[in-house]
Amino acid sequence: MNWPLSRKNGNNHNNGPLILMEGIRKVYDTGKVQVEALAGIDMAVKKGEFLAIVGPSGSGKSTLMNLIGCLDTPTGGTYHIGGEPIAGLDRDRLADVRNRRVGFVFQNFNLLPQITAYENVEMPMLFGAVPVGERRKRTSELLDRVGLANRMDHKPTELSGGQMQRVAIARAMAMNPDIILADEPTGNLDSASGGDIMSLFTELWKAGRTMVVVTHDMALSNRASRIITLHDGRITSDVARSA
């Protein structure tokens, strides 16, 4: 069950939307009370879009983000990622889908603190069974690309917040995923570092990457090509913007 890094026939063979959600519902059962976090989401995201998901806290942004990233499964509705249905996949298959198709960037970076920047970037490729030569080449290239070629052997604790987030972005790119999925990627950074990260995101998008960003940061959402606003688990507006 090894997935090569370049997968020309793997994704988007049908030229359909990369993310296709129909009637997605998510209900959290907290014993006595049932909380409906998402109340019917219909959404299609095409390859090459830069989507920002905004909304007040409690609007269901995080839940939607978890569903897009296949970290969680919906209570109702159907979800296809790159034409592949998610329903009925077991935990290991979901792990494979995440590995191949989604690159995560988190607000608090979520790098593994005991291992080096290089090893952090390398990790998804170990899971994805990328051959050793290609893995080494790509790890170095990615760290070089985010401007951290000279920090490879540093552990995350020896890096600044902005540097950590750049390592995280390099890690998200490791498996050459369909989607970069970012949750408040500038939330824990000062404005200068945040600006660097935004520029990096724009660069990646311009190079053809599909970006999905959940954010409160207007500066970041203003760079997006499309903004979806969530309110009480429903999409209340869906605006395409010209870049």
Added chain:
Amino acid sequence: MTRFGLIFYLFMRASMLQKKRAALTIAAIAWGTVAIVLLLAFGEGLKNQLITGRRGMGENIAVIWPGETSKPWKGLPAGRAIRPMVDDVAYLRARLPEADGLIGEITEWGVTLSYGRKSISGRVNGTSCDYGALRNHMPVMGGRFLNPIDDAEKRRVVFLGDKIAKDIFGDEDPVGKTLTINDSPYLVVGVMRHKLQMGAYKGPDDSNVVVPISTFVAQFGRQTLTNVLLHVRQPDDMQRALKRFNEVLGAKYMFDPEDPKVVQVWDTVKTSKVMANVTIGIQIFLGLIGGLTLLIGGIGVANIMYAVVKEKTREIGVQMALGARRAWITGPFVLQGLIYTVLGGAWGMVIAIVVIILLGFLPTGDNMALQLLGKPTLSWQIGLATASILGVIGTLAGYFPARRAAGIDPAETLRYE
């Protein structure tokens, strides 16, 4: 394969315990291992000593005491005393091919034994020279047991148990000295080598005074046997030999061979089977205690691994988000549990072996309890049992925390607070 190696390496570095925790965990397992190995070794030593002690009286023998008939037989009434005589020994031996050895004993209690100014009261046994081998009376260097010529020539020679020899002669070497038995002089030809003896009739062998049966008859004027000893080569032959004994004796003395009261039998083959079961029971009991101690160590390992899983929940969630399958998460935890168990087990084994070797130097002297317990013995079965228990406990100690780790919900852990 290098990929698996590398993933394990990275996971190990990400989730390895701090040194102090790891050391304590390993110590707990080592302690448990020491407990189980020592207990099993003590059990094994006890078993071996019990076997030696049982053999002290002689192996595959039965002691037969004559009694009275309890059933009428061929017109004769019940309640007749059956008293085999010295001559019957040769008669029985000729008709009992099942028995490898058959000898008679006549015993006189309250006999005065004197040497110089020392005089004590003892028990004198008249028997044949085969008695020495059958009843494990091995002479100390420089002496011998009775021989056939002693019997044939009614020589006044005596073989002494080690305790009574010391009581009479003190630190002197008794061999070659003259001992008087009820004022008749006897030459001491040998002293019994000290032995561990568990079972006895009449009294312990270290107080035995043995003279040729022909000499005994001449001095004490008695012909009736106190008891007969029956020896078989294989334990399984004993039942048949005893049955045949009754048939042969019954034919001569006119009693029912099925009559249970004519002879009283102590069949050591039967009792040693019981003893073997008891020792197995003791060993199982000791093994259980050791196993439970080791289990506590295993619970310690599992407990600490649970703590690690709890501490590393977020990191495990991240690894899952990056595409780690369940086995990638569980494997390193199981391996860690095994590594600690194997390390602790190895340490425990080394400590236990050192303790056992040191105990081997402990002098046991004449103390029966020390003789039985002070000789812990290792065997490959103990090693195998300990290793298997360690393996099972180590695997479980890693498996349960690993299962919890694999059950972590990445969506839950990655939520930013």
